[in-house]
Amino acid sequence: MHDCPHCTASFEDEVDFLAHLRDDHPAEFGAVDRRRLEQLSGGDDAGISGTALLLSGLALAVVAVVVFVTFGLGGSSGDDGVAAAQTPTNVGSAHHHGTMEMVVLGERVDFSQSQYQLQANAFHFEAGEGTVWHVHAQGVTLDWAMSSLGIEVTENSVTFDGTTYRDSSPEYAVSVTVNGEPVDPETYVLQGTSGTQNAASQGDNVRIVVETE
Known part of the structure; x- marks a missing residue:
């Protein structure tokens, strides 16, 4: 068998x-x-x-x-962060969807670009689509998901494209929310719906924003 x-x-x-x-x-x-x-x-x-x-x-x-x-021994650029984050289990046992939007200093991060597509089996964007995320494992935290994309996210900071933005800085305001509520990315496990057509209405809607004060 x-x-x-x-x-x-x-x-x-x-x-x-x-x-x-x-x-x-x-x-x-x-x-x-x-x-x-x-x-x-x-x-x-x-x-x-x-x-x-x-x-x-x-x-x-x-x-x-x-x-x-x-x-965390794969070859993608986010492997070090993925290894450090809580590791998902039972890859292939789930197939959930939700949406994600990330805006840094007024510029929306385009997850449809190749460097963000199919970077890990447990969590990824695919088919050139950059809004609906796919989860294929148990226990995929927001921290792990973003690390697989080469982006580090905490409750009050975002490290993107080589720069760390902290909410404690007088220059920046950082927010990490799911369905409009602040979350701790290290412990928050992504929840989704089985169909991509209902991802926005029934799956977790992740929003990560860095803006100037």
Whole structure:
């Protein structure tokens, strides 16, 4: 039995399992593993040895995901912050959505840009969309989510693009709210809805603002 690490699906047949990964979860794999998955539809008869080789490669990819989430050893720019924050668990066991807006000194941060897309499996923006966030794990704190994007956020400070803005400074006002209420990013766990169409009305609406006094 092959259990999908990204959803609740299970398959007895290896080829069906690999086809499921290829068709339903292409974004979870790197370019090399996607090419391996695409070999399934190439029409050549690779036999058992080819399937075994493909499975071994995908197994390594799954192990890499587990290592990244558990120990913060992935290659994204926010890894150090992710490792320091409370680590999510059971990646693939959830799929929730909400919205996020971040404004720094009057400029809205565009999370649709490539450096903010699919930076972690537990939390990410995807498909070139920069408002609706996706959570795929249990216990994803706002602190961890922002760290995965390379942004550090506390109750009264924001570190963005190499600059730390503190609410205690006479120059800046910093607010971090969820659904209009101040939160502690280190302990606040993101809550969302299953459908992206209801993300704004039923999921957590995160708003992070840095402005001048």
